[in-house]
Amino acid sequence: MTLHVLYLVHDLADPAVRRRVLMLSAGGARVTLAGFRRGDNALAAVEGLRPIELGVTADGRFAQRLGAVGKACLNISSKLRGVARPDVIIARNLEMLAVANRAVAACGGDIPVVYESLDIHRLLLRSDFAGRMLRGAEARLGREAKLLITSSPAFVENYFRPLSGLDLPVLLLQNQVLALGNEADTPPPVRQRRKGDPWRIGWFGALRCSRSLAMLSALSRAMGGRVEIVLRGRPARSELRDFDDVIAAEPFMSFGGSYRNPEDLQSIYADVDFVWTIDFFEEGQNSSWLLPNRLYEGCRHGAVPIAVAGTETARFLDDRKIGFVLPDADGSGLQALFEGMNEESYRHACYAVAKQHPSLWTIKQSDCEALVRRLATLSTDTEGAAAVAVAHSHTYRDQGGLS
8 A cells, every 4th residue: 555645844845855855756656745844946846746735825924924923724625635644744944743633533533744954943941931931842743752863863862862852763855866767776986077176066955045155255366366265046035135136246156946856956066165064053963963954965976075064064074084164263264274285185185085985874775665664654653662773883973862
């Protein structure tokens, strides 16, 4: 019997939502997608799948989002009218966990819920009354969930285990590149460069860090064009309010718009030498704990990652002796790195990335099928509720349980 997954998401235009839907479909599941519209992004559409829109929300407007979630909870029965009863409900982000619980009731109860949390919002980490209230709400809403999906062991170590109040088995799903064909086992290419060409740094994906933008701008100007910056993805205009004006004024920086994931990854990463994996948006918290999509995307296609010390990404790179880790975040280390960069050091860095096993960077057909099989056990697996499932465990430190 085909597993029917109801996937409730906070942003239908998020490219990562599209990737998860493709992964579930590739694993053999039938997916009903429902969620909020936060912006237009035709490149996030999944062919043949028409999502159920629950409302419109705005990035950075927390109160407005709460109101939209409350309305969606009241209307979920009518929104799901005509939809077959799902076997599993996946709630992406905390607000969708509230909607998922109402959806369970609307569908007659006794449907396992999976909580997918790939970022830890700064409000959850506050030590004041508001932070305690939010964590309490998360614990209550997730009390009956069967599984937690997250993407970095540092999220478990720094938040879910010590602070969240959740007691759930954990499935670590990395932000790897979806590769469903024979290319999944193909090693990344070793780059060939023409001597004298400018070094090109790609900053792709969710563009929300004003400090990264300033650092990359300062670097390209200081290097007089010997370093060029290429941006692709979705700028968070609530954080980068003057983004278009800033880019227009930069002589060595360009923005190429959104892209399809995974279809466009090879072409956009082939156009750069390095991938910027640094994010100061929530420094010391979420940004220090995450393992970003562009880490896996860039390395999968042979680009050399740049990280900053003291982050989970830096630990990931150091463990594998790949990429460049800046000793500090003040910009001086970045400029020193490129002032000393030459063809030989770059070729050595490329080779270190290329010799990693492709499974480090990719999600294959078999991984998709394994995920769907794991989800299919949730409604009947009584012992599994006390177990911890770790995808690609050879890639990560052992997490243990959350109890």
